[in-house]
Amino acid sequence: MRRRAIPRAKSTKSGSGTNSSSLSLAAYELIRAQIQDGRVGPGDRVMEDEIARQLNASRTPVRDAMRRLEAEGFLVHESHRGMVIPRLDHQMIMELYEMWIVLEAEAARLVARHASDAEVEMLDELVKASRVEVKTSEDMANHNRRFHKALYNATHNRYLLKSVGVLMDSLNILSHTTFTIDDRLTRAQDEHQAIVDAIRTRDVDAAAAASRAHTEASFRARLKLLARMES
Structure with a gap:
């Protein structure tokens, strides 16, 4: 090997x-x-x-x-x-994303409820900047980390931040970015915008739904990437 x-x-x-x-x-x-x-x-x-x-x-x-x-x-x-570096098997990845979907949805819900107008504007600016600055899948991976970090901070919930940190450690082990899959890069930007738009209206259910859709799309891309790597 x-x-x-x-x-x-x-x-x-x-x-x-x-x-x-x-x-x-x-x-x-x-x-x-x-x-x-x-x-x-x-x-x-x-x-x-x-x-x-x-x-x-x-x-x-x-x-x-x-x-x-x-x-x-x-x-x-x-x-x-x-x-x-450990290998996560298929079942571990399924379990990881199952919890990730729940936490991401709750994070968006909390942001819609507690974020300041300035924090919402910052999230929107990050999405708009990505449309201009992102050229490669690596660029998008870096932007994605910045966007989600800003989102988590805007929850104003220290216990969610701790939980996210634990799951993020496991996600990092997966390494290779899913933004190389199909048109995942541009779709993710649209999904980020949908999350921010729902947060701006303070619609907690719409924010949670948009975030859940974003994470589920990421999961599907991860499964495609794993299948590609195995083949």
């Missing part, structure tokens, strides 16, 4: 201002960023010595970072291979 190395990061020199804790955090953030960006994906190995070399650090803080990532579900230990 192939081994895909994590791309090199800027070196972090050891010195009086650098301690094991900061190096461990740097290793944690490096590995997690590569997972979130899709530059390493399910089944890829994460090599302790490679990360240590990239950060110009000893293996001890890297090992600490990898233990933390394992505890959070970003890494799993496989016999004879070491630490790898």
Whole structure:
């Protein structure tokens, strides 16, 4: 099985201002960023010595970072291979999106009820900006993260934010963006606009329905992407 190395990061020199804790955090953030960006994906190995070399650090803080990532579900230990990015099976993905649909709908409902006019305007501006700025599927993936982060913050509900964070960690493991599927990129922009339009009218049920439709469309695209990758 192939081994895909994590791309090199800027070196972090050891010195009086650098301690094991900061190096461990740097290793944690490096590995997690590569997972979130899709530059390493399910089944890829994460090599302790490679990360240590990239950060110009000893293996001890890297090992600490990898233990933390394992505890959070970003890494799993496989016999004879070491630490790898976990693979989510079909049932796990079904369960993940089932909960994601519920949370997204509730987030939109809360935003329609609690968001300030300024927050609603910001969401609308994000959608309009995406029409101009987004050129590639990677651009859309970045915009999508910004839009949904702004949406969650506008719920003004700290417990929903915590729940979203847990599910987002699992979604990030899936890596490859669904915006490469068919015309998903432009459809997602239209779906974002429908969510914002419903929120602007303070129609909580319409906002929840628009958000549910958006997440269900994302799920269908994910299934198509998985089928394409398997074939």
